[in-house]
Amino acid sequence: MDRPAVAVLFGGRSSEHSISSATAGGVLRAIDRDRYRVIPVGITREGVFVLEDDDPGKFALDAQRLPEVIDNGSRILWPEVGDRTLRVRRADGEIDELGDLDVVLPILHGVHGEDGTIQGFFDTLEIPYAGGGVLDSALCMDKHFMKIVLQAAGVPVAPWVTVSRRRWESDPEGVRADAAALGEPMFVKPARAGSSVGVSKVHDASEFAGAMDLAFAEDDKVLIESAIVGREVEVAILEGRRTDGPRASLPGEIVLTTREFYDFEGKYLGGDGADVVCPADMSDAEIAAVQELGVRAFEAVGGRGLARVDFFLTADGLYVNELNTMPGFTPISMFPKCWIASGLTYPELIAELIDTALERVA
Incomplete structure (x- = not known):
């Protein structure tokens, strides 16, 4: 029996790009090559789909140099509805067929990957994929x-207040009053980010504005939560x-x-x-x-x-x-x-x- 072809998809446009890339290193190293035919597909920070090297070591997690997907000039050409043939346009313009695609394994974190958008993309193309769907991801x-x-x-769930950027800019004292009702310490975090990016533990009022600014650097909607x-x-x-x-x-x-x-x-x-x-x-x-x-x-x-x-x-x-x-x-x-x-x-x-x-x- 032919091995199912699995596109391992990683990188992406979010602030968690490097963590996704490091995850790919572990998955590419461990996936059973006797059971699956592996096609590594990276997404650059700019959102370009490229055919990557099948080299787990390239994406090892190193605290001194976090891995990332670099634009190598190739472009993945996803199949149209009713077709399963995956193609790549090489940097020199030549188009190669990579064979029929059976399933995508998206190991993407954050926006444009973990939020239902890439899931909707593959649903539209009728390409099977592993993991969460549109609704639960979003x-x-x-x-x-x-x-x-x-x-x-x-x-x-922990008590919380959700604050928009517009409200924080127009009514900071009202936001502070709502936050104070939650008690101290509290956590301030972006509504739509992961890997603890943009998250702060606030011990007193003097730390609050800085925590809000850090969270709003990631998202225009912020959660303030009681520290449990x-x-x-x-x-x-x-x-x-x-x-x-x-x-x-x-x-x-x-x-x-x-x-x-x-x-x-x-x-x-x-x-x-x-x-x-x-x-x-x-x-x-x-x-x-x-x-x-x-x-x-x-x-x-x-x-x-x-x-x-x-x-x-x-x-x-x-x-x-x-x-x-x-x-x-x-x-x-x-x-x-x-x-x-x-x-x-x-x-x-x-x-x-x-x-x-x-x-x-x-």
């Missing part, structure tokens, strides 16, 4: 609407195969020592002060509660493919912080580590996402 990318949907489904005191616990969710429902991994935990919160440096650049522990040291009852609420949250947003659900475990119970429909997927990220602790290898996890997408089409 909902979970926008933390404001994600919270509204979760709250409506009875899933506990509790353990930071995360669970990985996979869509059910065939007639099965979604399933949850063993939970993991972010253990902070000297770091205020799990920021970009702690996640990706090897910064001290935060450890990723999986499985978390939890009772059977706590594990079951996290898994059950993780699946409920996934189903509430119409989840498809995968998600990582982030919680605060407090003395009063569980609060869902957010869902990520394309969570960090490097071999050292929480999502793969939770599934590895639950019995899946990293290559098997990649295969699970691809095969689920192929089954959905069938």
